[in-house]
Amino acid sequence: MQDPTPNHDELIRARQRSRATVMALILGAFVILVFAISIAKIKAGMPH
């Protein structure tokens, strides 16, 4: 367990923000990838 100081609180918030940003970017990239996979599958005339 870490020290419950204001600095520690800020550090937690900063970590949470950076993790949320990275997660958002990954999810955005995943949406684009699924879209591109769907187009590729349609072009190939395959199911899914």
Added chain:
Amino acid sequence: MTAATLPLPADWRDFLALTKPRVMTLVVFTGLCGMLVAPVSIDPVLGFTAILCIALGAGAAGALNQWYEADLDGKMKRTQGRPLPAGRMERGSALHFGVGLGAFSVILMGLANNLVAAAILAVSILFYVLVYTVWLKRRTPQNIVIGGAAGAFPPLIGWAAATGDVATLPILLFTLVFLWTPPHFWALALFMKTDYAAAGVPMLPVVAGERSTRTQIGLYTIPMAIAAIAPWALGLTGALYGWVAIITTAVFAAMVVQVATRSTQPGDTMRPEKRLFAYSILYLFIIFGALVVDRWI
């Protein structure tokens, strides 16, 4: 519980470090080469997805390996800065991340490519985690011989992603990486012997001694050389690959002879062993690169 009393959450860079990005480079490269030498072309998006899945699967295996070996990593200089032994991440986070990433990579491979590639990817992750990490690593000096199979799967997966099946060439590539692993790892183990001994890992130099390790490096290089030249000898590749394989394998063998015939002196810098280890990585890059160039010219 207020935010101020919560433990510090791990940084996203620590999750990235869990995936062993440097090891992943070789895995991705051999997987890509396996896909590029396949006799059928694959849609670029689906090809990219297959390589992404191989990378994510390797990352998941690396994360689960670090989750299970946190205690060992803390005892070795080379690994004690990793997120878990350094106390920057809770073990549960590493476990959830590894399982989630592994499942995601297999499901995505199955949906975007085919079930054969997804099944081989799943086997490779499970093999690395259960057979190598959990079962063999702490029990036998042959750990990396059998465990080496896990790192040999990517060319097979790359090929299967493109064709939906396996054939002689990817099986030979699997065999090459499988037989390359013992000389590669034992060269490292020779100059990291004290680290492994401190952690209680029964690596061959620790258990059987240096002499035996040097002999084993020499012995494994013989079938490795045959596996390297076999694709050309069997007519599965052109002369370009054949010549590159012969020359680079001859250099590899010359370095192995040097390592196999010497013994460690007091104050030894272990230069031939370090050189063999570094060259062995370059060797695999060159030989797989030559395979692709040979296929595409």
